[in-house]
Amino acid sequence: MERRRGAELEAALLEAAWDEVCESGYARLTMEAVAARAHTGKQVLYRRWRNRAELVVAAMRHHTGSIVDDIPDTGSLRDDVLDVLRRMADRFAAVGPDILHGLLSEAPDLDQEAFRRMAGVMATILKQAAERGEIPTADVPDRVLTAPTNLLRHEMLFTREPVPASTLVSLADDVFLPLVSGTPRRSG
Known part of the structure; x- marks a missing residue:
């Protein structure tokens, strides 16, 4: 068997990890099982990732x-925000509550960069909107910047069901857009 290296090895490891977590569940996932599935030693995994999370x-x-690698730029702040929220919700549906809840239980073991990535996505979206003149400024407090994605994570944490589209629209229209535009949304 030819020795795998670089991107080929990493892809094989990630596919093995995905297959293993989907088959065994997060709670029963071990680095040893992933290594065995990938036909390698667990030290190969630990060189790349500190832990199973x-x-x-x-x-x-x-x-x-x-x-992060495909930030939307639809020409509309609202559509960009909804696109991000839909993609997060779709990821939740694809990943499932078992994996998400398992990951959240081990959140302190994750590199904190994992939690800052969505702030970067939202900052880029706001910068694009400000450059288009949709909002007065992209300079908003971090809590405002991450409000829609953090609220969506909250929704996903406390459910085992897909997040309804109406919730995504409400997070964008009722929470985020009024905060960044400085104009409260008027229901009714």
Whole structure:
């Protein structure tokens, strides 16, 4: 058997991790089982990821794609925000509550960069909107910047069901857009 290296090895490891977590569940996932599935030693995994939580996040991104690598620019702030929220909700549906809840239980074991990535996505979206003149400024407090994605994570944490589209629209229209535009939304 030819020795795998670089991107080929990493892809094989991530596919093995994804298959293993989907088959065994997060609670029963071990680095040893992933290594065995990938036909390698667990030290190969530990050279790349400090723990199973980081491995699963990487496998999840490999499987579902990364929003960070494909930030929307539809020409509309609202559409960009809804696109990000839909993609997060779709990822939740693809990943399932078992994996998400398992990851959240080990959140302190994750590199904190994992939690800052969506702030970067939202900052880019706001910058694009400000440059188009849709909002007065992209300079908003961090809590405002991450409000829609953090509220969506909250919704996903407390459910085992897909997040309804109406919730995504409400997070954008009732929470985020009024905060960044400085104009309260008037229901009715």
